[in-house]
Each structure stands twice: as structure tokens, then as C-alpha cells.
Amino acid sequence: MNIDSVDIVTEWDIVAARQLGRNEAKKVGFGTVDQARITTAISELARNIYLYTGKGNIAIKEVTEGNLKGLLVIASDEGPGIADVRRALEDGFTTSGGLGAGLPGVKRLMDDFKIETVVGEGTKISATKWLR
Amino acid sequence: MNKQIAGYINEHLDEILERWTIKMEDEKDDRFFQIMSEKVIDNTVREFGELVVFSLTESEEVYRVKLNDFSVKIVRYGWSVTFVLKALTNFTHVLYDKMNEDGYLNEQNIISYTEIMTNWITPLTHSIVEAYSNVWDRTVHLQKMALQELSASLIPMFDKISVMPLVGTIDTERAKLIMENLLHGVVKHRAEVVLLDITGVPVVDTMVAHHIIQAADAVRLVGAKCMLVGIRPEIAQTIVALGINLNDFTTTSTMQRGVEKALALTNRAIVEVKDK
Ligand SMILES: Nc1ncnc2c1ncn2[C@@H]1O[C@H](COP(=O)(O)OP(=O)(O)OP(=O)(O)O)[C@@H](O)[C@H]1O
Ligand SMILES: [Mg+2]
Numbered sequence: 001m002n003i004d005s006v007d008i009v010t011e012w013d014i015v016a017a018r019q020l021g022r023n024e025a026k027k028v029g030f031g032t033v034d035q036a037r038i039t040t041a042i043s044e045l046a047r048n049i050y051l052y053t054g055k056g057n058i059a060i061k062e063v064t065e066g067n068l069k070g071l072l073v074i075a076s077d078e079g080p081g082i083a084d085v086r087r088a089l090e091d092g093f094t095t096s097g098g099l100g101a102g103l104p105g106v107k108r109l110m111d112d113f114k115i116e117t118v119v120g121e122g123t124k125i126s127a128t129k130w131l132r
Numbered sequence: 133m134n135k136q137i138a139g140y141i142n143e144h145l146d147e148i149l150e151r152w153t154i155k156m157e158d159e160k161d162d163r164f165f166q167i168m169s170e171k172v173i174d175n176t177v178r179e180f181g182e183l184v185v186f187s188l189t190e191s192e193e194v195y196r197v198k199l200n201d202f203s204v205k206i207v208r209y210g211w212s213v214t215f216v217l218k219a220l221t222n223f224t225h226v227l228y229d230k231m232n233e234d235g236y237l238n239e240q241n242i243i244s245y246t247e248i249m250t251n252w253i254t255p256l257t258h259s260i261v262e263a264y265s266n267v268w269d270r271t272v273h274l275q276k277m278a279l280q281e282l283s284a285s286l287i288p289m290f291d292k293i294s295v296m297p298l299v300g301t302i303d304t305e306r307a308k309l310i311m312e313n314l315l316h317g318v319v320k321h322r323a324e325v326v327l328l329d330i331t332g333v334p335v336v337d338t339m340v341a342h343h344i345i346q347a348a349d350a351v352r353l354v355g356a357k358c359m360l361v362g363i364r365p366e367i368a369q370t371i372v373a374l375g376i377n378l379n380d381f382t383t384t385s386t387m388q389r390g391v392e393k394a395l396a397l398t399n400r401a402i403v404e405v406k407d408k
Contacts, residue, residue, distance in 0.1 A: 011303050017334060036335070036366035037373065043337040044374075048398035091375050097170045099345075 005059035006046075011106075016106050017058040021073065024060045028071050029131055037109040038071060044102040045075035045125055050095055053079025053122070057094040063128060070130040073110070081119040089115075133244050138188040140231060141181070145258075149181050152226045156219055174267075176206070184223065187256060203263030213264045220257060224249055285309040286317025286326070293394045294323040299332030307343040313348050318356045325394040326351055329387055331362030348381060357397065359383070361390035394395045 004024065006017040021042040025035045040060060042061025049056035074110045082088045089107065094100035107113045110127035117123040141148060153173070156206065183202055186195050206216060230251075231237050237245060283306050286296045294317060298310065330336065336344075362366035362382045363371075368385075371378065382388040395401055397399060 006380065015301050015303075033366040033369055036370050039335050040337050040370045040374070043335050043339075047339055068200050099338045099374075099376065101341075101374045101376055105338060105376075108373045108375070111369065 003043070004061075005057050008046050008049040008058060011050060014043060014050060016104050017046045018043050020058075021060055021071075024062065025071055025129075028062055028069055029130070030057070034129060034131075041106045041109045041127055041129075042073055042075075045073065045105050045127070048102055049075060049077045049079070053077035056122075058125045064131075068130055070111070070128050072126060072128045074124065074126050076122065076124040077123040081121055081123055082115070083119050085115055085117060133241065133248055134188050137231075137245070137248060138185050140236060141185050141188075141227065144183075144230065144234075145178075145181050148223075148226055148230055149177050151230065152181075152219075152223055153177055155222045155226060159215070159218060159222075172209075176209075180219070180223075184252075184256075187252060198255075199259050200263055203260055206269060207264055207267040213261065216260060216264075217257060220253065220260070225251060279306075280309065284313045286313055286321065286323075288321040288323070288326075289391070290395070290400075292322065292324040293327070293328060293391070294318065294321050294325075294397050295327045297329040297332065301335070302333060302340050302343065304339075307340075310343065311347050311350060314358075315350055315354060318351055318354050323356050325397055326356055326358050327361050327387070327390045327394060328358055329362040329390075330360065330367070331364070331387070333367075336367050336371060338374055338376065341371065341374065341378075345378075345380075357382070359390055359394060361385075361387050 004020055006013055006020055008014065008017060022035055022039045024116050030038065032050075034111050042060075049058070054077075056075065056079065059074040059076070059116050061072045061074070063070050082091045087093050091104045092098070092100040106125075106127055109129075110125070111130050112128040114126045115123065116125075144334060179202060183195075183198055186198050225312065228237075231245075242398060279300070282299065284296055286294050289295045296310070296314060296317070300306075302310070303320075314326065314328075317323065328347070330344075333340065348360075351358040358381070360378065360381050363383055363385055365385075384393060392402070
């Protein structure tokens with residue numbers, strides 16, 4: 001199994017995570033549209049880590065299920081956690097004066113999406129895109 | 133004892149350097165001996181050896197200048213700082229072994245030898261790391277300036293129509309610059325329509341979209357209209373998936389269509405002329 005990750009501390013780490021994601025997506029065989037989806041999703045997750053937590057990590061991993069291939073993106077941090085996940089997933093909900101489109105966007109950009117979060121401990125978001 | 137060690141190194145420089153080179157060649161992982169020509173390595177190794185002697189014999193200033201020249205050079209060669217520090221450590225080992233073999237070290241002077249070596253190696257390591265980090269800082273600074281230069285300038289295209297081609301990643305700092313240049317440019321060129329071209333932007337995420345929306349609002353406030361051009365098909369799809377509303381925007385996929393629309397908005401058109 002193939003795993004790679006980027007620590008997110010500065011704004012430029014977001015670019016590094018994106019680049020890693022794009023390369024991995026290419027390797028798995030995704031076309032340009034899915035590459036853009038995956039890269040954009042990583043950008044959102046990485047930026048949330050940068051904005052709302054001290055430090056976190058984006059890990060990218062090729063996965064298989066039966067004869068299906070896919071790319072799993074795991075964004076984990078030890079930040080404040082998300083108190084109300086449902087609201088955070090609503091379009092337009094933001095605590096930073098943003099568009100509030102990031103998390104709901106990632107959910108739509110990817111195929112599988114899961115948030116595990118504990119207030120005061122951190123957040124782990126896993127999102128997979130399957131190759132069709 | 134300073135002078136004594138320096139004298140010893142000077143006298144045995146050739147052999148020390150030879151042993152040292154062999155030791156460094158044993159270092160795994162360093163393709164560098166394959167990349168660099170033998171002559172360059174030879175010269176550099178010699179220079180390094182002389183530098184070591186310099187640090188023991190010359191004045192602080194003379195040594196600093198030398199050290200700086202040397203560091204800049206090795207940074208330019210692309211030697212990793214890890215490799216250079218390793219080289220430094222290996223040098224001290226080689227020197228110790230050789231001096232020991234030649235019977236220069238004994239119970240009486242070993243302590244002062246160790247002390248001198250420590251006093252010498254610590255500042256040398258610091259200077260090398262510092263020289264490296266200076267070069268890095270400078271490089272980053274220059275690249276930042278280069279990036280800013282190629283960032284966002286508003287180019288007048290026709291009377292009342294200006295274009296801003298955006299190329300590369302947009303971070304918070306560039307986003308600010310884009311906004312400033314856009315507003316200044318609109319006023320300066322008396323633009324009525326601005327074409328914001330995002331063909332060269334690799335990723336349009338919510339942050340970039342948000343900045344574009346804000347820039348367009350600001351442009352509206354100074355009395356012009358902002359159009360978004362160069363939206364590649366995959367970017368169009370991700371924007372839709374993010375649920376970003378660009379309905380207030382006139383958008384086109386290509387610059388050409390954008391220009392046609394901008395001309396129409398300012399009551400003009402490009403027409404073909406029949407042969408004379
Ligand atoms: N990793 C995280 N840790 C803690 N809180 C988070 C994290 N990610 C998101 N949030 C919270 O969830 C809210 C919604 O996030 P989302 O990415 O959808 O929107 P946004 O970041 O506010 O704006 P946008 O992403 O559109 O620029 C954020 O405002 C923030 O309060
Ligand atoms: Mg966000």
C-alpha cells in the first residue's frame with residue numbers, strides 16, 4: 001500500500017498537499033475533471049486545517065475495493081474540533097467570513113465522505129474518490 | 133596549539149584531503165560524486181581544507197569573507213547542507229586519526245586538542261548553516277519579488293476595456309495585490325469593463341472564488357464591470373460542485389468570447405473588412 005502525506009503549517013503547505021494529490025490522482029489514472037475535483041477538495045481541507053487549527057496533516061492513499069480503485073484523502077488535525085458538524089456541513093455556514101462552501105463542497109466533490117471530530121481534541125475527515 | 137594544528141594540517145594537507153575524499157565517497161546516498169567533475173571536487177575539497185586552516189590562523193574578517201564565498205559556491209553547486217555538515221564531521225575524524233597515528237596526540241595535549249577542535253567546529257557549523265540560510269532567504273525573497281512582478285497587472289486592451297491575466301497559485305498575499313492592482317488600474321485606464329482571465333490559475337477553491345467575488349464587487353463600486361474569462365471545463369465543474377454562485381458574473385470560457393462580449397457591452401463590435 002502506498003501512503004504519502006504533507007504536514008500543514010503554513011499557507012504554502014496547502015499548495016504542497018494539492019500538488020501531492022494531483023500527482024497521486026494522475027498515477028491512479030483519474031482524468032482531468034476528477035483530478036481537479038480531488039485537488040480542490042484537498043485544497044479546502046488543507047485550508048481549513050491552516051485556518052482553524054494549529055497544525056495538521058493531509059495524507060493521500062491509493063485504495064482498492066473489489067476491482068474498484070480509488071484515492072483516499074485523510075485530513076487530520078488536533079485542533080478545536082467541530083462542535084456542530086451538521087451546521088458546518090450546511091452551505092454558507094462559516095465562522096471566518098468565508099463562503100462556507102468548503103466542507104459541503106468537499107462532500108459533493110468526492111464520493112465517500114466521513115467526519116470524526118471531538119471537541120477539544122481534533123478532527124479527522126476522510127474522503128474517497130473512486131475511479132470509474 | 134592553534135598554530136600547531138594549523139601547521140600540521142598545512143603540512144599534511146594532501147594526505148588529509150585524500151583520506152577525507154575517500155571517506156566522503158563512502159557516504160551512501162550522495163550522487164554528488166557522480167554529478168560533479170573530478171576537478172571541481174578536487175578544487176572544492178582543497179578550498180575547504182584551506183578554509184579550515186584559515187579559520188585557525190587568519191583574522192576573523194578575512195576568514196568570514198572566505199567562508200562566505202565558499203558557502204555561496206557550494207550552495208550554488210546544490211550540495212545539501214546535510215552533506216556539507218557530514219563532510220565537516222568526517223574532516224575532524226580524519227584529522228584526529230591522522231594526528232593520532234603520527235603520534236602528535238598524547239595524554240597531555242589531548243584535552244586542549246579536543247577543546248580547540250570543539251571551539252573551532254561549533255562556530256564553523258554555525259557559519260555554514262547561517263550562510264546557507266542567508267542564501268535561502270535571499271532566494272525566497274527574490275522569488276517572491278519575481279512572483280509579484282508576474283502577478284496581476286491590469287493591461288489596457290481597447291479603449292474602456294482592460295484585461296488582467298492571472299497565472300499561478302493565488303494565496304492571501306497575491307489576492308490582496310490583485311485587488312489593489314485591479315482597482316488602481318480601472319481608475320487609471322478609465323476601464324468600463326475588466327476581463328479577469330483565470331486560464332492560468334491551477335485550482336479555483338472557495339478562497340480564490342471568494343477573492344474573485346470580492347474583487348468584482350469592488351470593481352463595481354468604482355463604476356466598472358468585471359467579467360470572468362478562461363474558465364476551463366474542469367474548473368467550471370468544481371465551481372458548481374462547491375456550490376459557488378457566479379450568477380452576478382458574466383463568464384466565458386475563452387478570452388475571445390470575453391472580448392466580443394466586452395465590446396458589445398461598450399456598444400462596439402469587431403467587423404470584417406472586405407478586400408479593397
Ligand atoms: N478542521 C477544522 N477544525 C475546526 N473547525 C473547522 C474545521 N474545518 C471547518 N471548521 C469549521 O467549519 C466551518 C465551515 O467550514 P467550511 O470549510 O465549509 O467553510 P469556511 O472555511 O468557513 O469557508 P470556505 O471554505 O467557503 O472558504 C468553518 O467556518 C469552521 O468554523
Ligand atoms: Mg473552508
